[in-house]
Amino acid sequence: MPRAAAIPLPMPQITHIVLIRHGETDWNRERRLQGQLDVPLNPQGQEQAAQLGKALAGERFDAVYASDLSRAKQTAQALADEVGTTVRDDAGLRERHYGQFEGLTYAEVAEQHPAEFDAWQNRVPEFAPPGGETLTEFHERAVQTALRLIRRHPGERIALVSHGGVLDCLYRHANAMTLTEPRRHELRNASINRLSSDGHQLTVLHWGDVAHLDLLVLDEVDRRVP
Template sequence: MPHSQVTRIIAIRHGETAWNVDTRIQGHLDIPLNETGRWQAQRLAEALSEEALHAIYASDLRRAWETAHYVAQAARAPLRKERGLRERGFGRFEGYTFKEIEARWPDEALRWRRRDADFGPPGGETLRGFYERVVGTAERLAAAHRGQTIALVAHGGVLDCLYRAASRVDLQAPRTWQLGNASINRLLHTDEGFTLVGWADTMHLAHSGRDEFSDGDRLGRAA
């Protein structure tokens, strides 16, 4: 494959938030980084400071946008907002913990845990619609940067979609990979699609961030 036809992608999950600690669903709610999250973003920026990034695209939600600012400043790369990189919209689930959702809406929680691709909480996105949005956005951005390296700063659910697209894992398959806060994840994109290069690199962090989906996974690996 000619070098000019390959886009190198660094996919990043935002730093930790207080709601990550509480396993509370954030979705489209605009929750800021906590102190640990800001420290993670600083360490992430240091780790990527020598990367030749042509552009950084970030979700417009504050936790991702703030994380991206640290990276952009260290790498001296242009930063742009991209709503297509937002976390999945969880509708009325947003603001609640996994246990609270199970208690309030057991039938809906069961469909969520089973990764029903056509289920979406009232006011939220279906899993299938979310996946199509994320992958379509990433493909569009990759196509605009052939032969270059870009960073995508987003959310756990977004990274889950990119991993599945690159590894050819079915949308309804249980998740067995990590989605750590401020982790570095590397992919390639060509006309044939995404390819996984490296995943869940947290060597730049003294300790791992929390995976906001970990409790949901124990209940059925809901993403």
């Protein structure tokens, strides 16, 4: 008997993602840990968000998602207003929970919690600031949240507006970087970062675009502090 023809497997539908870090806050400028405390954008951050929205105004978005913290929601709203959609909140896109570190400057953490500061700066995966998340827990939450939202939109285009730590987790996942490797990629306020995904793996297409901003742009200060 003739062999039956093989049925071709369906090609995965690729989702395109614009990943955005929120605009600047006063605590960014003060090198003060925000974590999951709800700190709004400062005037410069509001202007960054407006410039971001205008830069992306000509693009189509099937959904805009944001962390439910004000600094991310305000940034996402500036984009949503330009592209004619609404912002959908998701707490899974929040920054890492830094527990007792939150509200302190980096210098204050180093002075008040020297052993914990050293473990944090050395990216010990199972270290958690008192009352906070381990790096492993945070990475798992950030990646799984992003993939969950991506799977809602196969073949579509979405924006995810989040925080520097979340951007770092997704960049590491896409590039198969370990949690302990020093960070060399930028995590700038209101930057445009483009990725694609089949719903399982992330691919970085373009990273760290701040050409749309005419203001000083700060980087996430999670690298070792002298």
